[in-house]
Amino acid sequence: MPSILVVDDYQSERFIMADPLIKEGYDVSQAVDGQDGLKKLKEKSFDMVITDLKMPKMNGIELLREAKRLHPHIVVILITAYGTLDEAVEAMKEGAYDFIKKPIDPDELKIKVKKALEQLRMIDEREYFKEEIKGYLGEMVGQSKPMRQIQESISTIAKSDVPVLIRGENGVGKELVARAIHEQSSRKGPFVAVALSAIPETLIESELFGHEKGAFTGASFRRIGRFELASSGSLFLDEIGEISPSLQIKLLRVLQEKEFQRIGGTVTLKTEARIIAATNQDLEERIREGRFREDLYYRLNVFPIYVLPLRERKEDIPLLARHFIKKYSLRLGKEIEDISDEAIRLLCDYDWPGNIRELENIIQRAIITSKGDVITSEGISLGGVKVKKEASSFEEAVEGIISDFDFNREDLPLWEQIMSALAVRMVERCGEKAKAAQMLGISKPTLYHWLRKAQIEL
Template sequence: MLNGSRVLVADDEPNARRVLEILLRKLGCEVFSAPDGQSALDLLHQGPMDLLITDLNMPGMSGLELLTAIRDNGHTFPIIVVTAYGTVENAVAAMKLGAFDFIIRPLDVEQVEMVIRRALDVRRVHQENEFLRDEMNKGWGEFIGQCPAMQKTYELIRQAGPSKASIFIIGETGTGKELVARAIHSNSGRSGLFVPINCAAIPAEILESELFGYVRGAFTGAHKDRVGKFELAHQGTLFLDEITEMPLALQAKLLRVLQESRIDRLGSNHSIEIDIRIIAATNRDPLGAVREQRLREDLYYRINVLGIQLPPLRERQEDIPLLARHFIKQYRKALGGGDFNLPDEVARALMAYAWPGNVRELENMMERAVVLSQGGGIGLSHLPQEILLKEPPVSLALVDEAEEDLDLEAGVEKLEKRLLNKALAQSAGNKAKAARLLKISERTLWYKLNKYGLKAGSPE
């Protein structure tokens, strides 16, 4: 990837700088020039670079001194040194200090282009490897399901993959939103990385630097340049999980990125062009989040080009035994083997449960059962009490099947009141605990309590 790469050329000879500038611009690079080593260092403080090409013999700070200062400051981008034919030993010394390669004057344009391309390829791979090291220990599972709702989801993934359209995935926690996003990326043909970020798991003051990256000295603790998630996802896909938890001010910046396809690292005045596809996800009702001012309306319509609604596990009863067997087999193999069977009475107990945590909860429960069974057959005794009692959690209480009133709005209001009161009763009036039981934010809980005029323990 050369388009948008930021390259700094340091050379005291104007004509030599000009030749390299013309070549680099033809390759699609953004070029910065410095007449000496100190000027090059000053430019590095102003913004990140992807490559430095420096002459070795410059007045004041030499190329070798510049290289040493750059590495001492923690910069890891590749450095190409330029030397005259008779001073190759200086280039070898530069290689020992960490230079990527050297080129000899008079310049051979084809050779110079080849070295530049190779250096920028290495830069890109290095950035990707840093990211992948953080991702390599994560297990991402696979799609399992035969119910009509999942078949519809598979078809949407197939259709959405090759498109460049932004996608909004909606589903409860644990339904597999990231799996769907990864499947779409895999089916997209995009050459870049799939880069996920959970907007709810990162403090607001850190989230911006994670997304945009920063330059050295941008803030206390910024000891070296850092590539953000936007840059890592160049020519790939950026997955913004729980986007409704992103601060509104940052949502405005995200909207600007989507409109302009450019970003600025924190502390830098130079824009970086990016080519990314956005997939966003939430476990909330997105229009409700817009009404509650948790999600900007303009951003919602910008990313909701194609919406995918994932069914909760309680609506996929026929898939529960399939998933359970898959997880049992997976964890049995990890522990060295054992009985892979799922007895009928265990399958019936699993299918009778409401699964507030969806597929993720089922996976954790099967891991627990495998550990407790110690290689033997899995039985009811290896399941937790909430499964055996078959009491669904408060957030999944159902409307009375005998209810004859078909007024949907009134029915929803009655159900919400019932759930709110039950949660308050079970939490002894503790609003934070009640919100966790209902799997909503405290802010949403207070909104609904005020809407219905409810207090802890009030009658329906």
């Protein structure tokens, strides 16, 4: 439950404020004056402060200023028996939520506290949503038949509330599809994304369902979980195939019952969050292996959408490349107007193991290094290999990469031979795959892709 600090230099007044709030289930602490209140604010985090205005040592306005300095989103309600209009105006300017006159009506206090905490929750949601959309890559781009089919599927399913399962390789844009579904829906709440594979197993449950203060070691304050944040919006669960069997059971219950409890809590909370899950795993195979629950699979797979890898819809590459040029030129302080036909052909000949994410990174690098207003093939660096415009220079570059590497895969296109040779040589040089991937500016899965092409055991 929310934590509240009550500050008053009279014990009887503290009791009048604290008692009805404790009976409502709030976690209430008390301070005997402003300085004691400030000490407690430095020791722990509170959701709200209710403080008397007139106190010795430090008055309510001074405590309000310090509370806002320490915790900018904290809600502060001031109490006084001598309230004047000037004091009220000053308190509001300093960030007070409300101003209540004594004698205190317990019912009025409870109503104001409830409304203030609801405002705090809305602030939390807005701030969270701001952080989430910072990573938003932009609207979906593509006119290939597969992309048109996906756009039709999005329009069909957006107005419904049924779960959606988006499948496809890493980097194909599964989160973009999920966001498009949310944006075309009538849902008023936020789009909340959770990268399940990026969260330690011990923290996933807290991340999804939230926890109460004291629920476990280190839980010094209440945390709102993702299901609660997305209650009237959409919850995107990325890499759903990676979660443990125990969490699968809990997630199945939420999907069935539409309710959950915070860790350490006793109150059952309802959720109307629309579930959109995504995976790059073969869930059917994982079910056969006993690693994924079949009943959860059917709960999630009500409306499946498969996003093809970029190598299977290369007609979208010119549109995507120009989209990223337009998006990043201004941000990077460059005036890039277009990309040459030769550079487009180069991009279309590439296999794109990293899919759209890899294309986006390559276009950003090309923008940074471009010396004119058009990106040419000289500025295209695929997997760390910068291509020369002249054929002779290109051949020399190829020869330099694979000259001292025993690599005989003439069945592969030239670009795949280059990338595979480069991946092997970088691993040999760095001694470890993670560092090699970092040096090449690619992900570990992309590095593994090229090593497999070179028939290197992983």
